[in-house]
Amino acid sequence: xxxxxxxxxxxxxxxxxxxxxxxxxxxxxxxxxxxxxxxxxxxxxxxxxxxxxxxxxxxxxxxxxxxxxxxxxxxxxxxxxxxxxxxxxxxxxxxxxxxxxxxxxxxxxxxxxxxxxxxxxxxxxxxxxxxxxxxxxxxxxxxxxxxxxxxxxxxxxxxxxxxxxxxxxxxxxxxxxxxxxxxxxxxxxxxxxxxxxxxxxxxxxxxxxxxxxxxxxxxxxxxxxxxxxxxxxxxxxxxxxxxxxxxxxxxxxxxxxxxxxxxxxxxxxxxxxxxxxxxxxxxxxxxxxxxxxxxxxxxxxxxxxxxxxxxxxxxxxxxxxxxxxxxxxxxxxxxxxxxxxxxxxxxxxxxxxxxxxxxxxxxxxxxxxxxxxxxxxxxxxx
Amino acid sequence: xxxxxxxxxxxxxxxxxxxxxxxxxxxxxxxxxxxxxxxxxxxxxxxxxxxxxxxxxxxxxxxxxxxxxxxxxxxxxxxxxxxxxxxxxxxxxxxxxxxxxxxxxxxxxxxxxxxxxxxxxxxxxxxxxxxxxxxxxxxxxxxxxxxxxxxxxxxxxxxxxxxxxxxxxxxxxxxxxxxxxxxxxxxxxxxxxxxxxxxxxxxxxxxxxxxxxxxxxxxxxxxxxxxxxxxxxxxxxxxxxxxxxxxxxxxxxxxxxxxxxxxxx
Numbered sequence: 218x219x220x221x222x223x224x225x226x227x228x229x230x231x232x233x234x235x236x237x238x239x240x241x242x243x244x245x246x247x248x249x250x251x252x253x254x255x256x257x258x259x260x261x262x263x264x265x266x267x268x269x270x271x272x273x274x275x276x277x278x279x280x281x282x283x284x285x286x287x288x289x290x291x292x293x294x295x296x297x298x299x300x301x302x303x304x305x306x307x308x309x310x311x312x313x314x315x316x317x318x319x320x321x322x323x324x325x326x327x328x329x330x331x332x333x334x335x336x337x338x339x340x341x342x343x344x345x346x347x348x349x350x351x352x353x354x355x356x357x358x359x360x361x362x363x364x365x366x367x368x369x370x371x372x373x374x375x376x377x378x379x380x381x382x383x384x385x386x387x388x389x390x391x392x393x394x395x396x397x398x399x400x401x402x403x404x405x406x407x408x409x410x411x412x413x414x415x416x417x418x419x420x421x422x423x424x425x426x427x428x429x430x431x432x433x434x435x436x437x438x439x440x441x442x443x444x445x446x447x448x449x450x451x452x453x454x455x456x457x458x459x460x461x462x463x464x465x466x467x468x469x470x471x472x473x474x475x476x477x478x479x480x481x482x483x484x485x486x487x488x489x490x491x492x493x494x495x496x497x498x499x500x501x502x503x504x505x506x507x508x509x510x511x512x513x514x515x516x517x518x519x520x521x522x523x524x525x526x527x528x529x530x531x532x533x534x535x536x537x538x539x540x541x542x543x544x545x546x547x548x549x550x551x552x553x554x555x556x557x558x559x560x561x562x563x564x565x566x567x568x569x570x571x572x573x574x575x576x577x578x579x580x581x582x583x584x585x586x587x588x589x590x591x592x593x594x595x596x597x598x599x
Numbered sequence: 600x601x602x603x604x605x606x607x608x609x610x611x612x613x614x615x616x617x618x619x620x621x622x623x624x625x626x627x628x629x630x631x632x633x634x635x636x637x638x639x640x641x642x643x644x645x646x647x648x649x650x651x652x653x654x655x656x657x658x659x660x661x662x663x664x665x666x667x668x669x670x671x672x673x674x675x676x677x678x679x680x681x682x683x684x685x686x687x688x689x690x691x692x693x694x695x696x697x698x699x700x701x702x703x704x705x706x707x708x709x710x711x712x713x714x715x716x717x718x719x720x721x722x723x724x725x726x727x728x729x730x731x732x733x734x735x736x737x738x739x740x741x742x743x744x745x746x747x748x749x750x751x752x753x754x755x756x757x758x759x760x761x762x763x764x765x766x767x768x769x770x771x772x773x774x775x776x777x778x779x780x781x782x783x784x785x786x787x788x789x790x791x792x793x794x795x796x797x798x799x800x801x802x803x804x805x806x807x808x809x810x811x812x813x814x815x816x817x818x819x820x821x822x823x824x825x826x827x828x829x830x831x832x833x834x835x836x837x838x839x840x841x842x843x844x845x846x847x848x849x850x851x852x853x854x855x856x857x858x859x860x861x862x863x864x
Contacts, residue, residue, distance in 0.1 A: 224671075225796055228678060232791040266793025279793045 220512075222288075229281070230288050236265055237296035245297050248420025249566065252412070254303050254378050255420065263333025267293075267304060271456075272311050276327035283518035287463040291514070294467015295474075298570035299420030301467055302577070303336065305460025306374040306421075310337015312456040313383050313397070317440035317448050322399065326381065335380040339457070340370040340426055341449045347372075348583050350385075350395075350449060355428065357386035357396060359442075362435050364388075364398060366428040369410070374577075376424035377409045384426065385445045395445030399437040406431030417569030418464075418577075453579060454528045454587075455521055458535035461578035462514045465538035468571050469507045469545055475563050476503055476549035479556070490552070499552055503545040510538035529591040536584030542571035600657030602714040603648040605681065606704055606735070607663050609635035609672040610725040625821070626828040627694060628725065637672050640720025642679070642788040643781050647750070648718045649680045650786065655752070657715070658682045662707050664692055664700055670804050677799035678791040685711055689808040694821025697726070701734030703819055706812040708739055715756075715775040721745055721782050732780035741778050744771060748784040 222230070244255040262268055270286045272278025286308060290301035311330050314323060314337075330337050346353035355368025366386055376382070381401050388396040400407055410425030440448050480491035480500060490496045513534035520527035546568035550557035557564050575581050611619055611633045620629045637645075648659045661676045661684035663669050673684040687707045695703060708717060717739070722729035729745070736743030749761035753772070762769040763782060773779075809816065817823050843850045 224674070225800065228675065228791065228796045228799075229793060231675075232678075232793075232796070236790050261790075264792060265790055270793065279797070281793060285793075 226285065226288055229285055230292055232265065233267070233289050233292040234295070236261070236267075237293050237300070241293065241297045241300055245420065248297070248299055252414060252419045252422070254299070254375075254422045256378060258300075259333035259336070261333075262304070263331065268307060268333045269311070269331025271308055272315065272327055272331045276315070276323060276331060278311070278327070278331040283459060283521040284515060287459065287466070287514055287518040290460060290463035291467045291470060294464045295470040296467075297420065298464055298468045298471075298567070298574075299418045301460070301464040302418045302421035302573075303375055303378070305457070305464060306339065307337040308460060309339045309452050309456045310375075310379075310383055313337075313339055313439065313448055313452045314399075316451065317397065317444070319436075321436070322439065326399065329380075336375040336378045338373060338375045338379045338382040339449070339452050340373045340376070340382050340384045341453065342372050343368055343370050348580055350446065351392045353385065353387060353395070355384070355386040357388050357398060357433070359388070359435070364433045364435065364438070366398065366400065366406070366431040366433055368428055370426040370428075372413070372423060373426055374421055374423050376422060376426055377412055378422050382426060383439060383448075384428075385449050386428075388442055388445075392446050393443045395449070396442045397439040397445045397448045398433050399439055400426075400428075400431065400433050401437075404431055404433060415573060417566065417571070417573040419569075454531055457578040458531040458584070459514070459517050459521065461574055462510070462517065462531070462534035462538040465535075465542040465571065465574045466507075466510050466514045468542045468567055468574070469503075469510055469538065471563065472542065472545045472549045472567050472571075473503050473507045475567065476500060476545075476552045479549075479553050479564075483554075483556075496552055499548045503548055506541035506545045510534070510541050513537055529587060532579070532584040532587035535578060536581050536588065539571070539574040539577075540581060542574060543568065546571045600651065600655040600715055602658045602660060602711070603651055603716045603718065604660050604662050604708055604711060604714045605641070605645045605648045605676070606717065606719045606731075607641040607645065607661050607672065607676055608638040608720075608723045608725075609663065609665050609669045610638045610723055612636045613724065621831055623831060625694065626831050635668065635672060637675060638720050638723045638725075640722065640724075640781065640783060642720075643783050643785055644718035644720050644779075645676055645679055645681060646786045646788040647747075647779070647781055648716070649789070651716065652680075660685060660711055660714075662704060662711065663687065664695070664703050664707065666693075667806070670806075673804050674799050675791060677802040677804070678795040679789060680795060681802075683802055684804045686804055686806045687808075687812065688806055689810075691809050691816060691820050694824065695819055696824035696826035697728050697730040698734055698826070699819045699824045701731050701738055703809075703812065703814055704731065704735050705738035706814045707807070708735070710807065710812060717741070717776070717778040719778070719780045721780045729780075732778060736778035739778065741776055742773065743778040743780065744773060745780040747779050747781045750779070750785075 266279040269278030270281050273280040293300040314326050343353045343355045357364040357366045384398050384400045406429045408427045410427040412424040480496050481489045483490050517527050517530040517534040549564045550568050553564050556562050615633045622629050652659050659681045661681045664687040667688050719732045733743050744760050746763040748763045751759045756775050758773050760771045843853045
């Protein structure tokens, strides 16, 4: 067993950290204010390798795998939680195309994603769906050489920043009646609708997709007809949950650093408040939550790189790290006292950002459903 | 373009400067436990070399005189895009001042050989002497331009160089080979791309000792360095304090005197 990062991984961390600190920081004021994703960073991030980190070199990516991706997301999230949120969903688009696309689809879409020409999206949730994936009503009906899509997707990350979307829609009744489609944003009848105004992760774009007799060429079916649930589940579980976990991990790292810095600088009773046991206990818990999350996140990513099944581990990392980020951020706000609720201080944003990671990519409770299934499996009679 | 040499120096990471202390006996910096980074201006020097290579071709070679740990800094330079690296590392070099360092670096340049350009950062953030560039050029019998903030290629391999001076700029024309020391205004160093990290894993870092270079051992190291540290004093930021004694009247009179002496009116 080896818990150390390789020299390659350490260099990766360093370069992403430098990039995030120098290039993302100046954008954050506007991101918080407008809720807009800084599109001008797409190309520089792609040049670094961030956009194509899990895409193989044959499709213009760097193919470094999921441990590398987690390092990238953690470092972006340490500076600005909205960045890994947007980037991780982009990776979901890359993964779905790579895992289920035809050669022609991969050649057409993957290089554009790796080069940062546009962003990836996987649109699963619609107003009647969400945790109940199969409850979705967005429909797709085959008419001649094209599918006709009708319905609405909501809470879709990168909805307004992408040129095409991977959309799950119903082609027949039941769980086996879902199918995945690549929908061009300019397709007749397709529209990006309302843009959401979120509590946190404000710089990541979230919005609606609306389909009104939207025409999608038959060759844009991703995978098999009826294979949509499997595509959604694999992509959400493997790429989405590890991505949300890594986003939370980045936020946690920032929480730890902000809390530690403030506790050692703020002087009360003639000493830094870090000398008070009450503050020390909070720091101890934040520190442990960070390290536990880190272990869970990297274990799940490592298992993906080893080609192991890891749906339980990704659900555990996602549930724990997101809960821990919100919980630790609350403690960090408390350590800051009244400063903690002032907009000039970073911790209030960290708390808001952490809260947004909880329902994203499968709610905490859905995560626990997955965990309970695994926890009880050895005791089930048949 | 045949070859471009870029001198890089590992320096203590400014994020850890609060941990840096001085050895009271040798009067040198105690670096143990402090991570090192590539001197920030040297990254601008490397960027300059890489952009020259991008348009004029040639090979970019990193050169550093440092303890063996510097291989990790050199690896970062290789990941940024340099083709190979040469590390001059020998206990005999330890404690070298700028003159001895320049002599050793000159020997390193000559060992690499056949170069058209040598790029350096104008100064390092730890020593901040800004002496190595000119001394190195002198030992190489080459011209040196410091404070380079822009450069443009002319016909016949001539370069137009813009040099920053206190009250403006100087426009210079140089022929190759030449030693150039750069300021941060010259460019923005590229970030290490992930592909660069992978490529660096198979690039060479050649480690040379003085046995390979053959520099006169009486001119290098602490002993061979003409710079001698006269003393070491901790800079204090406390305000000067003086307590005046006597009766109230006497104290007021003394205080008035002091204020008068301070020329405060």
